[in-house]
Amino acid sequence: MADASATEKLLVIPCSGIGKVHGLISREAAYHVADKLLPGQADTVCLALLVAGDDATQKKVQQSSCVTVDGCPKLCAYKNVERSGGKIAKGIRVYDAMKRHRGASFGTATALSEDGWTVVEELAAEIQRK
Amino acid sequence: MAEAIAKVGIISCSGEEIPEGTIARQAVRRVLEGLRPQQSVTICLPLFLEGxxxxxxxxxxxxxITVDGCSKLCAKQGTEKYSGRVSASLVVSDILGERAKSCHRSIxxxxxxxxxxxxxxxxxxxVEVDALAALQPQAESGQTPAAAACGACGGPPPNGKLIVGGKSVTIDGLPLIFAHLKNKGLQPGSGSANTLLQTVKIYHALEPDQEAGYQDALVAAYQTYCGHTLQPRIQG
Structure with missing residues (x-):
């Protein structure tokens, strides 16, 4: 029988790319939704665990509505949720949000600037509206 | 002849579900940026597993070196499954013990x-980077490993600096990117421009209006890299 708690939650799955600021923004957007905007109604899963084929994680994405947040054109989060049979309600690209702040400095792969946090909040709001 | 010295690769788990995943990520970034910037390089684990x-x-x-947040060891097991045996495996929950309970997922x-x-x-x-670096071949000149790597290949400096539009910019892992593309058979010259740019963009955010300048600088640097690495070396 499907886990009822899993069916109710929105799963936000970021790519968490470690090489540049986009990955950190994706990760923090997921946390902002799970911890601030939709606490108890949204959560995240480890992308690497999903990619590694973990059964419990695959079931979670198959039974939940998923939003993927990718930092680069490789779309690791989107492709792997799709491949795992996940229900993708929306696939978001960080770069699209950053384009609205042309010329801004968003921080680094380690720490975000004020503009970086602004993008996090915009993405989180977009995820909430999915 | 001085030999190129491989940087130590550090792969962090993504670990979004637990604070230990964020600690792993931040610790790896600190090593790359501050503690051992000349000796280390990284790759995204999901990209690696997907790659x-x-x-x-x-x-x-x-x-x-793999740095995992928990005992599921996604980074270690994924690396060994698809690539090769890791030289060292660290687990954040083992290192921190009870300390991890007071940590947070969000920075x-x-x-x-x-x-x-x-x-x-x-x-x-x-510490693990130092131990592995000590096992690498040393250059004859007595240079530091990072400087020796630059001198040996004639390519971009180990910190990946390029001059774009008169300004110095740093691209993490640029020597690794060049080595990877050269191994894949990418020939230097104008035909390499798009591949170089698209590969660098995976790791380095660029605005569209910056791309032309970066592309020109990358083509020139790659030309230099390949020119030097293709030249026969005369020993003695």
């Missing part, structure tokens, strides 16, 4: 406990 042969050659070309909530945890893990990673 083509080029990405999966990573651990065969670099002595590799926005990070406090003193998180900061101390990141330092503890980063210093452990740095």
């Amino acid at each position: 083509e042969e080029g990405e999966r050659r990573f651990a065969r070309q670099h002595p590799t 926005r909530c990070a406090d003193q406990a998180d900061e101390e945890a990141v330092w503890l893990v980063a210093e452990r990673v740095a």
